[in-house]
Amino acid sequence: MSCGIIGYVGIDLLKLEIFRRIMTELEVLQEKNEKSPLGGHGAGLFLVENSKELILRAGADKEKSPVKRVFEKLQEYSQDSTRFFLGHVRRASKEYEDKLSEEFAHPFIAMERDVEVVGIHNGFLSNHSGLQKRYRIEDALIDSDVLCKVLLKLILRHRKIERAIQEYFEVIEGNNTAAFYIKKGREMWFLLLHTGATRGLVVYENEKGNIVFCSREQPLKQYLGEYLQKNNYFITFHIGIKEHGHFINWWRIEPGTFRLLEY
Template sequence: MDKVFKVLEQLETHRYPEESKPVGGYGAGIAVINGKRRVIFEKTGKVSDVSPVKRLSETVKVNEANVLVGHVRMPSKEFMSTAEFRETAQPYMAKCYSDLVVVSAHNGWVANYKTLREKLGGKHVFESEKVGLIDSEVIPHLFETRLVEKGGHVEEALDSVFQCLEGSNTVCLLHVGKEDLFMHLIHKGETRGLNVWTNNQGEIIFCSRKEALTSEFTKLLVKSEFREKLSVKWREEKSIKFSLRVL
């Protein structure tokens, strides 16, 4: 886990010369799947006296993990006023249907998030609504709804989510079913980047910034025979839908 936090710390301040803001600094979180397929979840909002990742590393009680989603947050201007609250940090988790949990991490702007929230209705419980709905939290609830509506057909559900999202967005969806565990990735429009590595063992590693990840995980990438599956640079326009069954 030390290496994971080092990557998140680098992401927190990473910024290309042309960028006006770093990738993070206004919240951080992780979600881990344990051996019993339960989600261990911890996150923090913006902290005044220390980096959110530093605070997160002090509270997380997990020493190692095989399945993990991490996130650092730089909120859009609309959401800056609530950045201090834990409820606005990611990842988000949706579990509004039996035998299904969806964990999401998102970078970008869901332009039609209010409309999507209204269509989802009252069945869904949104953590961020305690302080003000965040666009990112709509995504896992939308996916779980589409998955149920499509009779469990993963590709159809993912395609529906892709079509519904307006704006430029990168999305990770960790889909924990009764029998299956999937990692889904969406890239649409121009975002802050997406880099994905896979190997023949059914494993996947991904990060918005290649520099942050390779600085800590190059040895693992080589040792476990990971190969670069795809790379989307900052401000590169590309449409991607990708799913991997996690072994």
């Protein structure tokens, strides 16, 4: 089990400084029963605002925190708030401890024809080799990249997005938490899932069509607690470290507002 994630989708503009603080804490967060912190081997973010997408990544660095490097890169842009954010801090699993450069940092992106999939992942896709063969994926870097590219293949195969996601949830194995931005033509979706036992996940939603999620509840309460309370968020899913549980949900994203619509 590895990594930590943070994300937000909704109609409210949230300051990127809030996500910087949460990711900075996630990077070093380590509970007593954990052998390592959530991050330190890489970091990255993906955001969408005003029809523009931005992906920034950083690999491991002995001199500087990957999260700090990512947000230093962000300073080159005028962006200071967003309605869609995916953030990731990486702790490489044993299989990939020699792969700590920027190219292995999340988010991963897969594109073909009019479909785009951007994803962040915590855990380990145990059947990634089998899925690579089954779906003829030849250029995947690590299991998280396979996870993203399999979803792309299924969306291209199935006419209806719900059928693609249902098959996706049926074929992936292992301990995984993952969040995806999906764009097909002019339509957008958000997908969030949890399988097996990971390093935790808490999901907040409200009736406005907003969602906030994170590997740990404590950083959310510290930096977004007042916002969550004022905007009547409630917990829709909460699973602790190494607890087993399954969760999957997807929403259509309303263009312009980024309000989540039940699909």
